[in-house]
Every structure is written in C-alpha cells, then in structure tokens.
Amino acid sequence: MVKEKPLHCDMRGMLSFLILFLLSKSAMHGQQLADEMEKRKGIRPSPGTIYPALKELKEAGLILEEKKGKTIVYHLSKGGERELKLAKQQFCRTFVGVFVRGNEG
Amino acid sequence: MVKEKPLHCDMRGMLSFLILFLLSKSAMHGQQLADEMEKRKGIRPSPGTIYPALKELKEAGLILEEKKGKTIVYHLSKGGERELKLAKQQFCRTFVGVFVRGNEG
DNA sequence: CCATATATATCGTATATCCGATATTTGGAG
DNA sequence: CTCCAAATATCGGATATACGATATATATGG
Numbered sequence: 001m002v003k004e005k006p007l008h009c010d011m012r013g014m015l016s017f018l019i020l021f022l023l024s025k026s027a028m029h030g031q032q033l034a035d036e037m038e039k040r041k042g043i044r045p046s047p048g049t050i051y052p053a054l055k056e057l058k059e060a061g062l063i064l065e066e067k068k069g070k071t072i073v074y075h076l077s078k079g080g081e082r083e084l085k086l087a088k089q090q091f092c093r094t095f096v097g098v099f100v101r102g103n104e105g
Numbered sequence: 106m107v108k109e110k111p112l113h114c115d116m117r118g119m120l121s122f123l124i125l126f127l128l129s130k131s132a133m134h135g136q137q138l139a140d141e142m143e144k145r146k147g148i149r150p151s152p153g154t155i156y157p158a159l160k161e162l163k164e165a166g167l168i169l170e171e172k173k174g175k176t177i178v179y180h181l182s183k184g185g186e187r188e189l190k191l192a193k194q195q196f197c198r199t200f201v202g203v204f205v206r207g208n209e210g
Numbered sequence: 211c212c213a214t215a216t217a218t219a220t221c222g223t224a225t226a227t228c229c230g231a232t233a234t235t236t237g238g239a240g
Numbered sequence: 241c242t243c244c245a246a247a248t249a250t251c252g253g254a255t256a257t258a259c260g261a262t263a264t265a266t267a268t269g270g
Binding site: 115116117134135136152153155156157159160175176177 | 218220228229
C-alpha cells in the first residue's frame with residue numbers, strides 16, 4: 001500500500017499535525033520547533049523524533065525548506081495549508097468538549 | 106522497560122485519551138464507544154482497534170467493567186479520573202490555538 | 211435445544227511515533 | 241585551513257495505533 005492516506009485519518013499523525021499547525025503560525029527551523037513543543041508539552045522531542053517527521057512532511061509536499069545560514073527554515077506549502085485546514089476540522093470535531101476554559105492552567 | 110509511562114507523555118496515547126474522555130462523559134460499552142468515535146471522526150474504529158485499547162486501560166486500572174446482559178459497560182476508575190484530568194491539561198496546553206470558533210463545521 | 215445476531219476477544223501485520231546514539235553538515239572563530 | 245559547536249540526519253529498537261480476519265460468548269427467537 002502506498003502512502004496516500006490523509007493526515008487526518010486516524011489517531012496516528014498527531015505529531016505531523018502539530019508540526020504543520022506550528023509552522024502555520026510561524027516558519028521555523030527544527031530546533032525552534034523543538035523549543036515550541038517543549039514549551040507546550042513540557043517535554044522536548046529528541047532529534048530522532050523531529051527530523052524524520054520533517055523529512056516525511058517534506059517528501060509528502062506539505063512543507064518547503066529554505067536554507068538560512070546554518071539552519072533550514074520550514075514553512076507550509078499550498079498543499080500543506082490545504083491539508084492543515086482539513087486536519088484541523090477533523091481534530092476539532094473529534095475532540096469537541098475536551099477544550100474547556102480552565103483546562104489550560 | 107515496564108509500562109509506567111503516563112498517558113500524556115508524548116503524541117502516542119491519543120486513542121486511550123479519547124476513550125477515557127468519552128467514558129468520563131458517559132459510561133458505555135465497546136460498540137457505543139465505536140458509535141461515538143464514528144460520529145466524531147467520521148471513521149468507525151474496527152473491533153481490532155477498540156477492544157485491545159479497552160483491555161490495556163483495564164489492565165492499567167484506569168477503567169472498570171460492569172457486565173450488563175450481552176454487553177460490558179466501561180466506566181472510569183478513580184485512577185482513571187485522575188489520569189484524565191492530567192492528560193486533559195497536557196492536551197490543552199499542547200494544542201492551544203488549534204481550537205478556534207469556526208473550525209468545528 | 212439450536213440458530214442467529216450482536217458484542218467481545220485475539221491474531222498477524224503494518225504504520226507512526228519516539229528515543230538514544232551516532233554521524234554529517236555548516237558557519238564562525240582562531 | 242582547522243577546530244568547534246550547533247543544526248541536521250540517520251539508525252536500531254521499542255511502543256501505540258490500526259485493520260481485517262477470525263474466534264468466542266451470550267441473549268433472544270424459534
């Protein structure tokens with residue numbers, strides 16, 4: 001079976017989804033992405049987590065690279081924006097009711 | 106390595122998290138759980154997905170069974186309620202900004 | 211009792227996620 | 241150019257998620 005499954009099919013793919021979402025907020029390089037995840041989750045993803053995920057998203061055509069000195073800045077492609085929009089809808093429908101004011105603290 | 110990892114450690118565990126959340130809303134048996142997921146995600150998890158997940162949650166002491174005629178009704182244990190509360194906080198911090206009014210439709 | 215339908219359970223296999231370790235690349239300092 | 245540190249990349253191994261197929265249990269109808 002080839003890899004034609006959309007990002008929003010099942011419970012797997014949450015890492016890719018989160019990366020797309022973060023990149024939609026601001027283009028970043030890998031370590032900045034790890035910084036942001038650490039801030040949110042409290043746990044820093046290791047290089048062995050973040051770079052293979054970025055590689056897959058790149059190969060799927062959802063993100064684009066831009067070399068900036070020592071780093072590689074990633075940003076969403078048009079396809080990535082489309083995919084993120086769909087995935088967000090799916091995510092929000094699936095987790096309706098989990099987000100309640102007061103859970104964030 | 107033994108299984109002492111909390112539910113909210115990384116991106117894996119979203120299925121267990123969703124099951125705990127749904128059961129916290131209402132005690133259900135397996136097929137009702139599948140119904141609810143189908144309503145939310147649009148895709149019905151197969152028996153091979155749902156029952157092993159329930160078994161693990163049961164063995165972890167997070168849910169309790171109650172036989173009701175032909176079915177087995179699951180509900181959260183005290184430990185499951187505690188775990189869900191923590192996992193919800195983690196989830197909400199991680200995905201802050203994804204939930205915006207208008208994404209649900 | 212027997213047949214059926216529904217619910218539950220298990221198995222083999224595949225994919226996504228994840229880490230620790232290690233390797234490679236690259237810009238800047240000397 | 242050489243050295244260093246940071247960023248990126250890859251690898252092996254582990255766990256969670258997922259499906260289709262199959263097996264089992266049980267309430268209900270005949």
